[in-house]
Amino acid sequence: MLPTDDRLLLGPGPSPVSDRVRVALGAPARSHLDPDMMAILDNVRAQLARVFRAPAGAMTLAVSGTGTSAMEAAIANMVAPGSNLRALAIVTGYFGDRLAQMLTRYGAQVDVLPVEWGKAVDPADVERALGQASYDFVTVVHAETSTGVRNPIDLITPIAHAKGALVIVDAVTSLGAIPLDMAAWGVDVCYSCSQKGLGAPSGLSPIAFAPSALLKRVACRSFYFDLALLSSFWIDRKYHHTISAPLVYALHTALEEVEEETLERRWDRHEATHVQLVMGLDALGMRILPPSSARLWNLNAVEVPAGVNEAAVRAALLTQHQIEIGAGLGPLAGRIWRVGIMGSGATSANVTRLLDALPAAIKTAAHA
Amino acid sequence: MLPTDDRLLLGPGPSPVSDRVRVALGAPARSHLDPDMMAILDNVRAQLARVFRAPAGAMTLAVSGTGTSAMEAAIANMVAPGSNLRALAIVTGYFGDRLAQMLTRYGAQVDVLPVEWGKAVDPADVERALGQASYDFVTVVHAETSTGVRNPIDLITPIAHAKGALVIVDAVTSLGAIPLDMAAWGVDVCYSCSQKGLGAPSGLSPIAFAPSALLKRVACRSFYFDLALLSSFWIDRKYHHTISAPLVYALHTALEEVEEETLERRWDRHEATHVQLVMGLDALGMRILPPSSARLWNLNAVEVPAGVNEAAVRAALLTQHQIEIGAGLGPLAGRIWRVGIMGSGATSANVTRLLDALPAAIKTAAHA
Numbered sequence: 029m030l031p032t033d034d035r036l037l038l039g040p041g042p043s044p045v046s047d048r049v050r051v052a053l054g055a056p057a058r059s060h061l062d063p064d065m066m067a068i069l070d071n072v073r074a075q076l077a078r079v080f081r082a083p084a085g086a087m088t089l090a091v092s093g094t095g096t097s098a099m100e101a102a103i104a105n106m107v108a109p110g111s112n113l114r115a116l117a118i119v120t121g122y123f124g125d126r127l128a129q130m131l132t133r134y135g136a137q138v139d140v141l142p143v144e145w146g147k148a149v150d151p152a153d154v155e156r157a158l159g160q161a162s163y164d165f166v167t168v169v170h171a172e173t174s175t176g177v178r179n180p181i182d183l184i185t186p187i188a189h190a191k192g193a194l195v196i197v198d199a200v201t202s203l204g205a206i207p208l209d210m211a212a213w214g215v216d217v218c219y220s221c222s223q224k225g226l227g228a229p230s231g232l233s234p235i236a237f238a239p240s241a242l243l244k245r246v247a248c249r250s251f252y253f254d255l256a257l258l259s260s261f262w263i264d265r266k267y268h269h270t271i272s273a274p275l276v277y278a279l280h281t282a283l284e285e286v287e288e289e290t291l292e293r294r295w296d297r298h299e300a301t302h303v304q305l306v307m308g309l310d311a312l313g314m315r316i317l318p319p320s321s322a323r324l325w326n327l328n329a330v331e332v333p334a335g336v337n338e339a340a341v342r343a344a345l346l347t348q349h350q351i352e353i354g355a356g357l358g359p360l361a362g363r364i365w366r367v368g369i370m371g372s373g374a375t376s377a378n379v380t381r382l383l384d385a386l387p388a389a390i391k392t393a394a395h396a
Numbered sequence: 397m398l399p400t401d402d403r404l405l406l407g408p409g410p411s412p413v414s415d416r417v418r419v420a421l422g423a424p425a426r427s428h429l430d431p432d433m434m435a436i437l438d439n440v441r442a443q444l445a446r447v448f449r450a451p452a453g454a455m456t457l458a459v460s461g462t463g464t465s466a467m468e469a470a471i472a473n474m475v476a477p478g479s480n481l482r483a484l485a486i487v488t489g490y491f492g493d494r495l496a497q498m499l500t501r502y503g504a505q506v507d508v509l510p511v512e513w514g515k516a517v518d519p520a521d522v523e524r525a526l527g528q529a530s531y532d533f534v535t536v537v538h539a540e541t542s543t544g545v546r547n548p549i550d551l552i553t554p555i556a557h558a559k560g561a562l563v564i565v566d567a568v569t570s571l572g573a574i575p576l577d578m579a580a581w582g583v584d585v586c587y588s589c590s591q592k593g594l595g596a597p598s599g600l601s602p603i604a605f606a607p608s609a610l611l612k613r614v615a616c617r618s619f620y621f622d623l624a625l626l627s628s629f630w631i632d633r634k635y636h637h638t639i640s641a642p643l644v645y646a647l648h649t650a651l652e653e654v655e656e657e658t659l660e661r662r663w664d665r666h667e668a669t670h671v672q673l674v675m676g677l678d679a680l681g682m683r684i685l686p687p688s689s690a691r692l693w694n695l696n697a698v699e700v701p702a703g704v705n706e707a708a709v710r711a712a713l714l715t716q717h718q719i720e721i722g723a724g725l726g727p728l729a730g731r732i733w734r735v736g737i738m739g740s741g742a743t744s745a746n747v748t749r750l751l752d753a754l755p756a757a758i759k760t761a762a763h764a
Binding site: 071231249281 | 424432464497
């Protein structure tokens with residue numbers, strides 16, 4: 029029943045795991061309260077602080093769930109019903125919208141700043157929106173996985189702070205793949221996942237609260253996502269939940285790989301594979317949806333050529349070439365493919381393999 | 397940094413994983429929407445329905461988090477603020493109390509039926525409590541991990557149903573280790589974990605909603621735990637979160653092992669190792685806390701002998717014998733050890749190894 033053959037994961041995530049990370053999954057188990065485990069968790073907290081480039085005094089840890097659980101933890105500890113907190117949700121795609129939903133579920137008054145899917149938010153529009161009402165929070169997705177767009181967090185944060193709003197940033201698809209600097213940019217809350225830029229399997233999701241955010245925490249309604257309880261486990265070694273040893277080992281090892289490579293070289297590697305892909309697609313007459321100034325390096329929204337059956341192409345890549353790419357979401361369903369070249373999968377060889385297979389898959393799909 | 401030597405996990409969980417489960421973690425990755433993954437998830441749903449002995453029409457799946465996340469999912473889909481729902485929380489220990497906290501956080505009006513730690517609830521007390529007010533829910537822990545007590549779910553459920561209350565059962569420490577039969581007992585909502593009786597690592601937690609519970613679902617405030625969204629992923633193959641492939645592989649494989657052994661023989665095996673442990677402890681002059689009628693087979697609350705430094709004994713077992721056992725929680729801290737003999741760890745050889753090491757560790761602790 030379990031797969032026996034490898035598949036090249038070039039979708040929106042999970043990205044491929046390295047052999048080293050895969051082996052780490054099977055290291056001898058330790059319980060969640062074992063001294064060995066606690067030493068590893070201390071290390072993971074420090075690794076995450078460095079990889080987020082979190083400011084001094086930030087609290088960093090990993091939520092025992094996927095990226096969406098970290099999104100919920102971010103909101104659930106900053107917003108509560110009855111608190112009358114107001115949020116401006118910048119929605120540049122599916123995940124910006126998910127953040128707006130999460131804010132609403134947790135009782136914030138939410139105004140949406142909508143942006144056309146495929147474009148980045150214009151900081152001037154943020155400034156204008158923040159001038160129309162008083163907001164406690166701005167939420168924004170750094171790397172919008174649904175559109176392949178990079179939003180200018182570094183420009184948005186000072187605008188929000190000038191208006192007294194904290195900034196919650198979704199870095200699910202950016203951490204470890206494209207430049208991100210919590211401290212330099214002044215991000216107040218930032219969360220991510222393990223299975224994209226970092227190159228671990230999913231299931232354990234990094235989150236960082238800057239001191240500015242820790243000061244404004246609310247009593248969390250959720251038990252599982254309560255930062256007070258999470259930190260009592262991660263820091264004070266008090267039982268809260270049974271963290272998954274294989275996932276801890278994998279995340280720790282993936283973070284080791286990130287730091288051995290250095291963040292800068294890792295970002296460069298993602299840029300290089302992006303450029304290679306764009307040039308190769310251009311030679312095939314294919315285009316990337318977002319304007320070049322706003323393109324992610326690691327998640328490429330590739331326009332489906334006219335007349336091509338996009339689902340049939342994905343199926344042909346999957347079954348005949350053992351390559352996974354992703355479909356479009358929401359208004360971009362049927363209009364784009366989402367090609368993730370990230371983590372340990374961001375190699376020139378993988379791009380070449382996809383560029384070789386794609387024309388063949390399009391031909392197969394045309395005759396299907 | 398990662399452990400290289402094996403440790404025998406005889407605490408309250410995680411239990412040891414078999415080689416087969418460990419190997420499954422490293423099987424070739426598939427994304428959360430891959431057809432191969434969907435086929436495995438279909439299988440896991442069916443496996444869980446059988447292992448829970450869920451009634452026809454039940455919804456079974458696994459929450460992407462630990463047992464506490466499944467507890468929160470159970471409550472978050474049945475209780476909402478403003479619904480004026482009333483719950484009777486039977487509290488026989490730490491996890492019964494956690495359920496009461498969860499109910500309160502999600503807006504239920506909660507009355508607690510407290511039971512002395514180390515004893516099972518008396519069904520007559522449940523009947524009396526249910527006669528004093530009208531309740532929508534009764535919550536109860538089947539296997540109270542903090543005390544080693546088994547509560548008589550089969551007797552409680554008909555009493556609750558006669559009064560019009562649904563029964564939410566925590567089976568975190570019972571599923572796969574001691575008899576549990578949702579359908580025969582009439583359990584309405586049941587949840588568990590992967591890392592105890594089932595023998596997988598933690599991080600993916602089984603849950604089952606009987607049709608009686610599905611009829612009474614509320615709009616879930618949480619996004620991550622929303623059953624409507626979870627089932628849209630598990631059943632309708634719509635993206636909700638990126639389920640962790642290694643954890644799915646491990647749980648699927650562990651459930652295969654459970655069913656190959658058969659539940660009945662697995663229960664018998666846990667009973668046999670329990671009896672062996674109790675007899676061995678008796679020979680050492682040591683006793684189990686709960687009365688014999690209410691003892692769990694897989695989680696043994698062992699009274700710390702007078703004058704023994706319990707923490708030093710655990711430390712000696714850990715460092716000199718590579719055996720983990722658990723400490724007491726709450727009012728039983730310092731008074732008991734929690735010895736879990738479960739999952740693939742429930743073998744005669746493991747019990748013998750512990751019984752051999754324990755006197756030596758007590759001697760070491762006395763001289764420390």
